[in-house]
Amino acid sequence: MIAHSIFFYTFSIIAIVSAIMVTASKNTVHSVFFLILDFISISCLFIMIGAEFLGMIMLIVYVGAVAVLFLFVVMMLNVAQQKNQWFSSEESSKHIPVGLIISTLIFVELIIVVGGWKYKPDLFDINNSIEINNVSNTHSLGQVLYTDYIHIFQISGMILLVAMIGAIVLTFRKRVGVKTQSYIKQISRERSDGVSVVKVESNKGVKIDD
């Protein structure tokens, strides 16, 4: 048990410190790296309480994909210019009250949600939990997800799909005058399409490329 608690406190301290450093570090790229460290230590905590599937999915989805895109965006912005004038300049300091209001709202919402938490009635039933312990973590999660919570699961999938299509529609634009390669056009081109024999009259020439 001692080793267990040592690991627990190590990971939680890393998680908290890196979460603070996300907001405290001046360089935005550094804060994304601290965010990644935070994700990793939280997934370690997930694994420590036995939720191995959630921990791994957290690593794959958040660290492997979402944070990479974060990093992309932050690196593309000109960080070197921004890091010196973030809070000190006149222009950016007026964002602080808005940020404060939003963060207080989110905090209050979190308190309301966690305070009004309702567990499933048979969650703490001992017979039930023994039954759950026999099957693996992934298995039991799948059983609950595809039976009791099927509608919520499907609806959240639909919301993600709509968001994806929305993002594509918003950024999609038809570019005019861009030459693109079309394999079918290239392969199906024959001699008769490309070459034509023209009789050239003397002193008149021929008009090409029209």
Add this chain to the structure above:
Amino acid sequence: MEYLGILFDQVYKILFLLVPVLVSVAMVVWLDRRVWAFVQKRQGPNVVGPFGLLQTIADALKYIFKEIIIPSSSNKVIFILAPIVTMTLALIAWAVIPFSATQVLADINVGILYLFAVSSLGVYGIIMGGWASNSKYPFLGAIRSAAQMVSYEVSIGVIIINVLLCVGSLNLKDIVLAQQNLWFVIPLFPMFVIFFISALAETNRPPFDLPEAEAELVAGYQTEYSGMMYAMFWLGEYANILLMCAMGAILFLGGWLSPLEIYPFTLVPGPLWLVLKILLLFLLFALVKAIVPRYRYDQLMKLGWKVFLPLSLIWVVLTASYLFYFNLLPVN
């Protein structure tokens, strides 16, 4: 004292796995160069040691004694961290690879997810190195590599789902044992081909080595690295390639199982079969490097998103409906 005993036991086991992996990485670099040379009718490295086998070790020694140059305008902490991250991530994944029914360092329930997660973290070594160098070519290489790895990971994930549908477990040992009658390479052959090509893209191997395309980007994200740090990138890359080969061997070629359970084949121990399968896949990797010219970047992205992803998604539907219709779904 009890903890100390467990600790020493674990360290002994880890060293017993890591040292052979590192040695085989060195040997595999030599094999890669030799195969490449033979395809082009050259000799390849053949001077140091018998058949040139010690060439990689000589190279590694040279790198150790070279000076490490850190660019003055680079972000030093991240610059030094990047090769360490690459190397570490390439090595920790070997913990879950089962060499036989009993020889596995960490027999965890979600082994395949762990492998997938670690291989998807591999992009950070490259992106950190590219950004921290604070120079144009490394940055372009890093951006290219990140986009490439994220796109090909998607199709690898979907291919893994195909295999998992047939197995019904995320444990790597169960995945191998489910192939006792029939290796998955036979029913899922198109998926094996796509997995192989995606693995090439995931490990930045030719023909998908655009992150380090030497004609355009000097050496991509490695441009500013020298000495031991460059060697770590290089070893990590090859360890990753071996890991991808091991993943292919476990998912499709039946891991440590022998091809036929008859007399001459059963003499060969299980771990050796796994090593032979990894080597077979690596030979394919090396041949592809020698034979196929480099892809253009838009073709690479088109291949990943418009060909591989739809194909593997359709195959998931096919596999699932086949298993469901003939009542073959692994339910326990």
